[in-house]
Amino acid sequence: MIIDRIGSNYANNKDAGKGVYNEGSVSDSNTLNEDYLDHLYTYSVNADGSYSIKLHGAAKDSAAKSATIYNGVVSFTDVNNVVVNTNNSTIFLVKDLLTGKYTKYEGKAAVPAMTNATVCYLKASNGYASVVVVSDYKLATNTFVAYVKTSAKTNSGTYIDGTWYYAYDAYKLGETTATPIYTTLNNQIFNGAVDGFYLITVDTNSAFVSGGIATVVTPLQTTGSHDGNSYVYNEVSIDTKDGTLVTETAGNFGVSDADVYTLTYDNGVSPSTLEIAKSTEENALDGDKVYVVYNANSDTHEASYVYIVKNDNSEIGTDPAAPATLALDKSASSNEFTATLTEGGTALSGVVVKLTVTANGVTSSPVVMDYVAGTTYQYTATPTINSVGTYVVTATAYMNGAVVATATWQGV
Numbered sequence: 001m002i003i004d005r006i007g008s009n010y011a012n013n014k015d016a017g018k019g020v021y022n023e024g025s026v027s028d029s030n031t032l033n034e035d036y037l038d039h040l041y042t043y044s045v046n047a048d049g050s051y052s053i054k055l056h057g058a059a060k061d062s063a064a065k066s067a068t069i070y071n072g073v074v075s076f077t078d079v080n081n082v083v084v085n086t087n088n089s090t091i092f093l094v095k096d097l098l099t100g101k102y103t104k105y106e107g108k109a110a111v112p113a114m115t116n117a118t119v120c121y122l123k124a125s126n127g128y129a130s131v132v133v134v135s136d137y138k139l140a141t142n143t144f145v146a147y148v149k150t151s152a153k154t155n156s157g158t159y160i161d162g163t164w165y166y167a168y169d170a171y172k173l174g175e176t177t178a179t180p181i182y183t184t185l186n187n188q189i190f191n192g193a194v195d196g197f198y199l200i201t202v203d204t205n206s207a208f209v210s211g212g213i214a215t216v217v218t219p220l221q222t223t224g225s226h227d228g229n230s231y232v233y234n235e236v237s238i239d240t241k242d243g244t245l246v247t248e249t250a251g252n253f254g255v256s257d258a259d260v261y262t263l264t265y266d267n268g269v270s271p272s273t274l275e276i277a278k279s280t281e282e283n284a285l286d287g288d289k290v291y292v293v294y295n296a297n298s299d300t301h302e303a304s305y306v307y308i309v310k311n312d313n314s315e316i317g318t319d320p321a322a323p324a325t326l327a328l329d330k331s332a333s334s335n336e337f338t339a340t341l342t343e344g345g346t347a348l349s350g351v352v353v354k355l356t357v358t359a360n361g362v363t364s365s366p367v368v369m370d371y372v373a374g375t376t377y378q379y380t381a382t383p384t385i386n387s388v389g390t391y392v393v394t395a396t397a398y399m400n401g402a403v404v405a406t407a408t409w410q411g412v
Contacts, residue, residue, distance in 0.1 A: 004050035038135035040120040067117040086129045094134045143201045146170035149274050176276045237284040255281045258303040264310040284308045326405035328395045339395040341377035352398045353379040359391035
């Protein structure tokens with residue numbers, strides 16, 4: 001793609017130190033072209049196939065870190081003090097501040113709540129915004145119910161201010177795509193927990209669009225209800241007929257208006273995978289386990305959600321084929337590392353955990369980590385780190401000389 005004109009100027013490299021829209025100049029370094037980023041442009045194609053671009057709107061069409069977006073009720077003021085309203089047809093494109101990728105939300109009821117948002121927008125003929133692009137923000141406090149796979153995705157976390165956060169897959173009620181939630185507590189936040197529905201509160205300072213730093217996690221199989229809904233766990237289906245789900249011990253549930261999903265584990269891979277898909281109540285066969293979310297105030301127990309468990313395990317949340325997992329975390333104030341080992345389908349005993357540091361292309365000799373008294377499988381060590389630039393710390397857990405789990409931590 002060749003850009004010939006930028007605004008009223010021919011594209012040029014006059015100011016190589018920094019890209020400036022009003023001059024049409026573009027820096028040789030993408031990191032210095034911030035003047036062009038996170039705005040909406042109109043474009044035309046010239047006869048030779050090159051492009052002419054210009055900013056949409058009179059004044060960069062953005063509300064710089066001033067918009068507040070409430071879930072369900074959205075209006076904000078742009079840089080010209082014009083109030084912009086949105087409706088259920090507005091498309092929101094929200095930038096993930098970690099990956100730079102955008103997530104699409106359709107309608108003001110779907111977009112997450114945010115403060116200090118920088119936005120660009122297009123207005124439709126009815127006066128409402130047709131598209132709102134959110135490129136910077138603070139995620140407001142958000143509490144939601146989600147089905148959580150309680151084994152951490154330890155290899156797909158991220159760094160925040162130098163601290164490593166571990167990721168868990170959470171499937172919000174009615175959604176088939178996982179939302180990552182993050183915590184520094186690694187596997188301990190769900191230690192001993194089974195997969196199931198949890199009430200999760202996301203931190204107000206979280207930078208994640210698609211999830212957040214989990215600060216409060218409440219298992220609904222313990223509390224049993226939230227926001228007028230009750231949750232039935234590990235119930236056995238007997239039959240579905242005439243819009244009614246018949247269960248073994250929890251009674252009958254009206255499912256004519258329920259959203260029904262199948263919940264399928266694949267234990268043939270390690271670690272096991274989980275898929276949630278839209279389904280119908282007819283797929284609840286005799287003997288299937290079901291999770292039911294229903295109106296606690298309804299005499300007829302009308303269900304809003306039914307999840308049908310389709311897997312070859314006898315107990316949800318257990319995985320006999322699952323390996324042990326190891327999580328590695330670093331102290332914020334020193335070079336002390338803590339390794340936390342979680343059993344899989346095989347009981348552990350006589351475990352030894354060793355630590356190595358790879359820096360400047362050289363890997364150190366292994367250091368045996370110290371077991372932390374009073375814990376199940378927690379170990380600490382403070383290795384010597386001599387590095388200029390990036391280094392990687394690797395923890396390896398052994399049982400009877402065989403490797404049972406590894407974890408890494410990258411630092412600078």
